[in-house]
Amino acid sequence: MQINQEQFNDITQAEYYMRECFELAKKSLGRTSPNPVVGAIILDKNGFPSGKGYHKAAGAEHAEVIAIREAGEKTKGGTLIVNLEPCCHEGRTPPCTELIIQSQIREVIFSCHDANPLVHKKGEGILLKNNIKVYSCVLESEGIELNKFFFKWVKSKLPWVTLKQAQTLDGKVALSNKQSKWISGEFSGKEVHNLRNIYDAVLAGARTVEIDNPELTVRGIKNSRNPARVIIDLNLITKPDSNIYKNDSVIYLVTRADHSRDKLDNYLRLNNNLKFIQFPEVTKGKINFKHLFEELGKKDILSILVEAGPNLAGELISGGLVDEYILFIAPKIFGDSTALSSVQMKPLDNIENSYEFRLFDYKSIGNDLMLSLRPK
Ligand SMILES: NC(=O)c1ccc[n+]([C@@H]2O[C@H](COP(=O)([O-])OP(=O)(O)OC[C@H]3O[C@@H](n4cnc5c(N)ncnc54)[C@H](OP(=O)(O)O)[C@@H]3O)[C@@H](O)[C@H]2O)c1
Incomplete structure (x- = not known):
């Protein structure tokens, strides 16, 4: 026209x-x-x-x-x-x-x-x-x-799920001694705080809390606010005095339904805003993440930033639950086959069965590259 x-x-x-x-x-x-x-x-x-x-x-x-x-x-x-x-x-x-x-x-x-x-x-x-x-x-x-x-939420009642990881050029997210801090640079670190500042919730697994002891709060941004934090810890392996439980913003601790009252109370002592999401159905030590996201959607959580290690990332990607994958790639190489790769799943016997993404956006950030990918 x-x-x-x-x-x-x-x-x-x-x-x-x-x-x-x-x-x-x-x-x-x-x-x-x-x-x-x-x-x-x-x-x-x-x-x-x-x-x-x-x-x-x-x-x-x-x-x-x-x-x-x-x-x-x-x-x-x-x-x-x-x-x-x-x-x-x-x-x-x-x-x-x-x-x-x-x-x-x-x-x-x-x-x-x-x-x-x-x-x-x-x-x-x-x-x-x-x-x-x-x-x-x-x-x-x-x-x-x-x-x-x-x-996404209004159509499906499910939150938008963004998986976020920082990796080396050779696809590693942590050393075998579990050290994973400082893979990406200072500017990528700041960008992660910007992301946390706009997501309703940040989700992490128990092993990451145990090993890295993160707060998963927003720091260094004017007029910021903390997202709700969601921790997956079915066996309550995280220490009640971990940094994540030390500040007063909302925490959902996702765990099994059969823990004793005393065990649960240990976590409530340090944080008035801690709430349990207890799963009655746990199969082979696993919960169904879609059910968890439905639960979080009911709590008006429209977006979740998952700061995942390899197992959690694999679980979400193979479950088709990732709307966006944000990857910070740092120009370094570990070159260590014992280091943890970004995503861990079952062995794959055919390339055609790989999980494919399309490049949605990218930018250089300090010395790193930030990719935003969407499922194909
Ligand atoms: N570079 C990065 O971007 C980055 C980000 C995060 C973490 N990391 C590193 O990654 C390593 C940890 O990775 P990870 O994947 O083992 O730990 P993770 O991200 O903490 O996730 C695994 C945890 O989630 C639980 N989990 C996963 N799927 C589950 C399911 N369906 N139901 C219930 N629980 C489930 C696991 O429980 P079970 O123990 O019962 O299996 C485990 O406690 C650490 O070294 C950490 O430093 C790196």
Whole structure:
């Protein structure tokens, strides 16, 4: 389709402000669950920005409400730009479509339809019925990517699962003496804190807690908050005074159902926010991770960053449970066949049965390479 200059200007302007909405929404990543992240901008009838806002937390005002209030009378005949289809249902806050209509906004531009069945295309329908012009799907794939955690959860009730590892050029994640600290460089380390800051939960296995004694908190970032930590420890091998249990942010300790009260109480003494998820069905010492993720989804956990050693990584990849695989590759070589490879699974007899990923994104980070991979 050929477009004229005026249409070209409109599209460029819509995309420009949509990107600004994305930036506003990003400020709240990891803070709004179970809601999406949303940013909104009002342009007055002459096309000048006159209000903006973003949704800060579940239960707090929607982005549209803040932007409309800031614009005041300038909403009349103006344009609302927002990254998600405006809501039309009474949730914890009133429907945004009503406010948009009352504010005499002339047109609404949004990036993606809401996947929530209560809103999907219904918000758009109400606006159209009230003679408001609607332009949807502006930078749609970027809008969906921004809210990938929300979209996965709203459609499946399962959180988005990202597996994260740091490895050497020869694919090793730890020495055989279990030393794995400092594989990647300082900048990759900082990036991991950025990731923890936007995921609802960080998950690790008991062996990693035992060997590395990590905190799995966010450090060195302004206005950060800690994710919930989820520790898989069926046999309660982790020490109750491990660093992970020492701070007061939420911890889910996933374990068997048959431990004595005394044993469980040892963990509760050091952390008021520790909660047990006890699994009655454990087969051959293993839990079903899909069931665990369903449980976590019920607790409004929309995203999980798994900081995994080889066994846990193998378990999740072979179970088809990984939505994204983030790999920090450090330019070093251990050259030691006894060192631990990044992923441990059953022996493979045919290359065709390997697990395949596609390259989604990559960047250099300090002296390392950061890959983002998605299952093929
Ligand atoms: N470089 C990196 O990015 C990185 C990241 C993390 C860890 N590491 C290193 O990796 C090593 C540990 O790796 P790992 O894979 O053995 O430990 P892990 O990541 O701690 O995972 C294994 C733990 O999870 C449990 N587990 C796994 N699948 C399970 C299932 N289906 N049900 C119940 N429990 C399950 C295991 O239980 P069982 O003991 O009962 O099998 C074990 O305690 C350490 O040396 C650590 O330093 C490196």
